[in-house]
Amino acid sequence: xxxxxxxxxxxxxxxxxxxxxxxxxxxxxxxxxxxxxxxxxxxxxxxxxxxxxxxxxxxxxxxxxxxxxxxxxxxxxxxxxxxxxxxxxxxxxxxxxxxxxxxxxxxxxxxxxxxxxxxxxxxxxxxxxxxxxxxxxxxxxxxxxxxxxxxxxxxxxxxxxxxxxxxxxxxxxxxxxxxxxxxxxxxxxxxxxxxxxxxxxxxxxxxxxxxxxxxxxxxxxxxxxxxxxxxxxxxxxxxxxxxxxxxxxxxxxxxxxxxxxxxxxxxxxxxxxxxxxxxxxxxxxxxxxxxxxxxxxxxxxxxxxxxxxxxxxxxxxxxxxxxxxxxxxxxxxxxxxxxxxxxxxxxxxxxxxxxxxxxxxxxxxxxxxxxxxxxxxxxxxxxxxxxxxxxxxxxxxxxxxxxxxxxxxxxxxxxxxxxxxxxxxxxxxxxxxxxxxxxxxxxxxxxxxxxxxxxxxxxxxxxxxxxxxxxxxxxxxxxxxxxxxxxxxxxxxxxxxxxxxxxxxxxxxxxxxxxxxxxxxxxxxxxxxxxxxxxxxxxxxxxxxxxxxxxxxxxxxxxxxxxxxxxxxxxxxxxxxxxxxxxxxxxxxxxxxxxxxxxxxxxxxxxxxxxxxxxxxxxxxxxxxxxxxxxxxxxxxxxxxxxxxxxxxxxxxxxxxxxxxxxxxxxxxxxxxxxxxxxxxxxxxxxxxxxxxxxxxxxxxxxxxxxxxxxxxxxxxxxxxxxxxxxxxxxxxxxxxxxxxxxxxxxxxxxxxxxxxxxxxxxxxxxxxxxxxxxxxxxxxxxxxxxxxxxxxxxxxxxxxxxxxxxxxxxxxxxxxxxxxxxxxxxxxxxxxxxxxxxxxxxxxxxxxxxxxxxxxxxxxxxxxxxxxxx
Numbered sequence: 001x002x003x004x005x006x007x008x009x010x011x012x013x014x015x016x017x018x019x020x021x022x023x024x025x026x027x028x029x030x031x032x033x034x035x036x037x038x039x040x041x042x043x044x045x046x047x048x049x050x051x052x053x054x055x056x057x058x059x060x061x062x063x064x065x066x067x068x069x070x071x072x073x074x075x076x077x078x079x080x081x082x083x084x085x086x087x088x089x090x091x092x093x094x095x096x097x098x099x100x101x102x103x104x105x106x107x108x109x110x111x112x113x114x115x116x117x118x119x120x121x122x123x124x125x126x127x128x129x130x131x132x133x134x135x136x137x138x139x140x141x142x143x144x145x146x147x148x149x150x151x152x153x154x155x156x157x158x159x160x161x162x163x164x165x166x167x168x169x170x171x172x173x174x175x176x177x178x179x180x181x182x183x184x185x186x187x188x189x190x191x192x193x194x195x196x197x198x199x200x201x202x203x204x205x206x207x208x209x210x211x212x213x214x215x216x217x218x219x220x221x222x223x224x225x226x227x228x229x230x231x232x233x234x235x236x237x238x239x240x241x242x243x244x245x246x247x248x249x250x251x252x253x254x255x256x257x258x259x260x261x262x263x264x265x266x267x268x269x270x271x272x273x274x275x276x277x278x279x280x281x282x283x284x285x286x287x288x289x290x291x292x293x294x295x296x297x298x299x300x301x302x303x304x305x306x307x308x309x310x311x312x313x314x315x316x317x318x319x320x321x322x323x324x325x326x327x328x329x330x331x332x333x334x335x336x337x338x339x340x341x342x343x344x345x346x347x348x349x350x351x352x353x354x355x356x357x358x359x360x361x362x363x364x365x366x367x368x369x370x371x372x373x374x375x376x377x378x379x380x381x382x383x384x385x386x387x388x389x390x391x392x393x394x395x396x397x398x399x400x401x402x403x404x405x406x407x408x409x410x411x412x413x414x415x416x417x418x419x420x421x422x423x424x425x426x427x428x429x430x431x432x433x434x435x436x437x438x439x440x441x442x443x444x445x446x447x448x449x450x451x452x453x454x455x456x457x458x459x460x461x462x463x464x465x466x467x468x469x470x471x472x473x474x475x476x477x478x479x480x481x482x483x484x485x486x487x488x489x490x491x492x493x494x495x496x497x498x499x500x501x502x503x504x505x506x507x508x509x510x511x512x513x514x515x516x517x518x519x520x521x522x523x524x525x526x527x528x529x530x531x532x533x534x535x536x537x538x539x540x541x542x543x544x545x546x547x548x549x550x551x552x553x554x555x556x557x558x559x560x561x562x563x564x565x566x567x568x569x570x571x572x573x574x575x576x577x578x579x580x581x582x583x584x585x586x587x588x589x590x591x592x593x594x595x596x597x598x599x600x601x602x603x604x605x606x607x608x609x610x611x612x613x614x615x616x617x618x619x620x621x622x623x624x625x626x627x628x629x630x631x632x633x634x635x636x637x638x639x640x641x642x643x644x645x646x647x648x649x650x651x652x653x654x655x656x657x658x659x660x661x662x663x664x665x666x667x668x669x670x671x672x673x674x675x676x677x678x679x680x681x682x683x684x685x686x687x688x689x690x691x692x693x694x695x696x697x698x699x700x701x702x703x704x705x706x707x708x709x710x711x712x713x714x715x716x717x718x719x720x721x722x723x724x725x726x727x728x729x730x731x732x733x734x735x736x737x738x739x740x741x742x743x744x745x746x747x748x749x750x751x752x753x754x755x756x757x758x759x760x761x762x763x764x765x766x767x768x769x770x771x772x773x774x775x776x777x778x779x780x781x782x783x784x785x786x787x788x789x790x791x792x793x794x795x796x797x798x799x800x801x802x803x804x805x806x807x808x809x810x811x812x813x814x815x816x817x818x819x820x821x822x823x824x825x826x827x828x829x830x831x832x833x834x835x836x837x838x839x840x841x842x843x844x845x846x847x848x849x850x851x852x853x854x855x856x857x858x859x860x861x862x863x864x865x866x867x868x869x870x871x
Contacts, residue, residue, distance in 0.1 A: 276349025
């Protein structure tokens with residue numbers, strides 16, 4: 001069994017470069033549970049890529065109440081965190097690249113957002129329940145599709161309908177009232193070729209962070225029919241409707257310490273500034289979340305595998321995904337203040353004051369101010385997505401084979417805001433729709449009412465929409481081809497694809513043919529802009545003997561930019577400097593195999609030119625419109641263009657089995673990721689309004705040359721990771737495991753407001769403190785007389801020693817020097833005095849960094865336990 005062969009730390013990772021004498025067994029084991037046609041699973045000592053494979057048993061045993069991506073944290077060059085800490089809000093980087101530049105697929109079907117490349121893992125929480133195989137390919141990967149897998153590829157292969165007959169009932173519990181229940185059953189294949197599989201689960205509770213309650217469901221249904229030896233059909237339907245309260249704002253270290261209820265000068269890691277309290281009619285206080293996320297993304301797929309003859313096969317996938325949901329936040333001002341002006345002395349929102357201020361405003365009165373009440377809005381990000389993926393494979397002879405195919409998609413995204421909570425107001429006055437006179441919206445949409453419609457359902461009427469209302473329409477046509485050669489110890493491939501991506505932006509608040517933007521008259525519909533892209537890559541693997549193998553791959557991508565780069569600044573005006581992003585990557589690797597030791601070494605280099613990114617979760621200090629001469633802080637984002645990045649690194653991993661009951665696993669990755677040249681950034685608030693930050697300009701030059709690469713949100717990217725794990729099986733059916741993990745050279749995300757000066761460029765990205773973590777766990781199988789029936793009990797403890805560490809950073813505030821206190825109006829002596837006061841105050845520093853930095857602390861000690869019954 002693949003489950004028993006190699007366990008790599010918390011994920012029991014299986015590397016593609018594994019021992020030759022187990023290849024046939026493993027390949028057969030994998031093939032029994034995957035859809036064959038378009039999945040592009042890397043093969044051991046044959047496919048020239050660095051890959052790791054995880055099976056369902058490891059996910060069940062080790063994941064617990066962690067984020068699904070965290071199971072990869074002992075994989076070289078992978079860094080997965082819980083980010084803000086809300087359910088499903090985790091982030092992942094691979095070789096220094098974030099998820100929007102990692103190709104994420106389900107059964108070989110791309111699922112990265114077609115407008116911005118993002119992957120919201122909260123929409124896919126049910127994958128942990130239905131995944132049979134999860135394979136990660138670092139670097140270019142082996143996918144035939146025209147996808148820009150800059151950092152790598154993550155492919156989730158779900159269970160097929162024709163798995164063997166049986167079922168399982170599971171119960172999971174954990175910290176903060178975590179509770180998960182699930183039931184799954186497979187009918188097995190009948191004599192006439194029919195089979196079905198289904199799963200239902202519910203997960204609810206909270207996370208380690210304050211006020212992050214959640215409720216999530218997952219359902220999965222698969223129906224298979226083997227019509228004949230030549231035709232096999234598989235239909236699947238899956239979705240994970242969920243809502244969860246969030247923490248999206250990374251607070252300052254100073255506030256983590258200030259608002260610690262223990263008052264012991266240590267950070268209160270659970271602190272969440274994105275919620276507050278309201279006093280009810282009975283005098284009790286109850287919590288209200290300002291930030292929350294809700295979504296339902298049903299996915300339907302129909303797979304048809306047609307074995308034409310012993311040499312030719314056609315695999316086709318039709319799929320549909322109509323997602324509905326969005327995220328909440330505040331909109332408007334009341335009493336001259338936004339919501340951040342209503343914090344109480346505990347660092348939470350004073351909703352009693354907000355409700356009282358709103359109650360004093362009549363938005364229906366003549367002359368009432370536009371946006372004159374403070375509400376909770378929901379930013380809807382729904383879509384309808386349809387696609388077809390076809391792959392024809394032909395074996396020319398014993399050595400040569402080729403495949404050709406097409407990947408075609410249509411996507412329509414709906415983006416608008418509606419009211420989620422009036423916060424005691426009677427309505428919200430909206431004036432941004434140029435097609436109608438200002439109006440008051442008052443209908444409220446409850447984010448906890450989940451959508452169960454597998455076809456998506458309706459969108460809100462325009463009369464309920466506030467803030468903005470725009471749609472994105474995307475067409476994607478792609479053709480790909482791949483040739484493979486295999487003879488004796490040599491295997492090689494060359495792959496290429498061409499694609500056309502068409503973008504159209506539709507702004508429902510624009511007055512067609514009248515509204516002026518950037519000196520141009522614009523229309524509601526921009527018309528489609530066609531962008532041509534292509535990629536070519538190839539690689540080879542050579543097995544020197546049964547113990548040693550080497551491989552290499554190289555590739556070039558001309559990647560189309562995302563929607564917000566085509567139509568920047570939320571306008572209907574085409575980017576006059578639009579250009580494709582260019583990525584060149586090369587990698588070489590070595591593998592060693594023996595009965596007791598398996599080891600791999602990889603070296604890689606990736607250069608990415610003309611990159612565009614959206615840097616979210618920023619705080620801007622802008623002029624206060626109500627108080628001239630004063631400033632206020634607003635949440636927002638930056639659009640940054642003209643970026644060049646260079647990523648180089650080395651990866652080492654090994655598994656040593658000194659005895660049949662003991663395994664030792666280790667990993668080390670060392671990278672050097674930095675920006676080359678400078679870029680340009682334009683700033684907006686969260687409601688898409690341009691904001692001026694430096695020198696009263698909305699657009700600024702960002703001096704990034706030589707700066708270490710940071711994240712594009714409130715997230716960090718490490719350049720050194722390491723792990724060491726031990727798995728012991730002292731008796732049959734008992735697994736005991738432990739893992740040490742190290743993260744170093746961890747750099748905060750780039751801050752568009754910081755790198756507007758050469759002086760800050762020379763300081764570079766802020767390096768956060770290194771940290772070490774330890775996890776332990778155990779599982780035990782209780783067998784019954786009926787061999788098909790057994791119980792499994794397991795438990796995991798994460799961050800065993802309750803280490804306090806910073807997982808992600810959002811700012812680059814360095815420890816100040818005397819020059820930072822020098823102004824045009826003070827003397828050198830006065831600047832020195834201010835510096836002395838600053839540097840001698842311990843409250844200004846935490847582990848060597850300034851406490852004004854905004855960060856997310858990692859979770860403290862958490863735990864999870866589970867009990868399952870298989871039958």
